[in-house]
Amino acid sequence: MARVVVDVMPKPEILDPQGKAVLGALPRLGFDLVTDVRQGKRFELQVDGEITDAVLAEIEQVAGTLLSNPVIEDYEVHVEAHSVAEVAHEAGRA
Known part of the structure; x- marks a missing residue:
C-alpha cells in the first residue's frame, strides 16, 4: 500500500485568522523564534x-474538487516515502 499526501494551505493573499491566533499565543507561552504561522490541512490517502x-491524476482531481477550495x-x-519502521515491519511480514 502506498500513501499519497495532499497538503492544503490558504493562498498567500488570503487572511489566515487561525494562523494569526497561534502566532499571537506563541510569545505568551515563551516561544519567541517563530515569525509567521499559516494553518492548513493535511490529507493522507492510502492507495x-x-x-x-x-493514480496521481485522479488524486489531483480529488484534491482540486473535494479536498480544497x-x-x-x-x-x-x-x-510519501515509507518510514524506516514501515519498511522494517513490511520486511518482517515477507
Missing part, C-alpha cells in the same frame, strides 16, 4: 497497488 501517473486554497500532492 492499493503502484502509484502511477493515472480553489478560490481560497492551494494544494500540493506528493507520494
Whole structure:
C-alpha cells in the first residue's frame, strides 16, 4: 500500500485568522523564534497497488474538487516515502 499526501494551505493573499491566533499565543507561552504561522490541512490517502501517473491524476482531481477550495486554497500532492519502521515491519511480514 502506498500513501499519497495532499497538503492544503490558504493562498498567500488570503487572511489566515487561525494562523494569526497561534502566532499571537506563541510569545505568551515563551516561544519567541517563530515569525509567521499559516494553518492548513493535511490529507493522507492510502492507495492499493503502484502509484502511477493515472493514480496521481485522479488524486489531483480529488484534491482540486473535494479536498480544497480553489478560490481560497492551494494544494500540493506528493507520494510519501515509507518510514524506516514501515519498511522494517513490511520486511518482517515477507
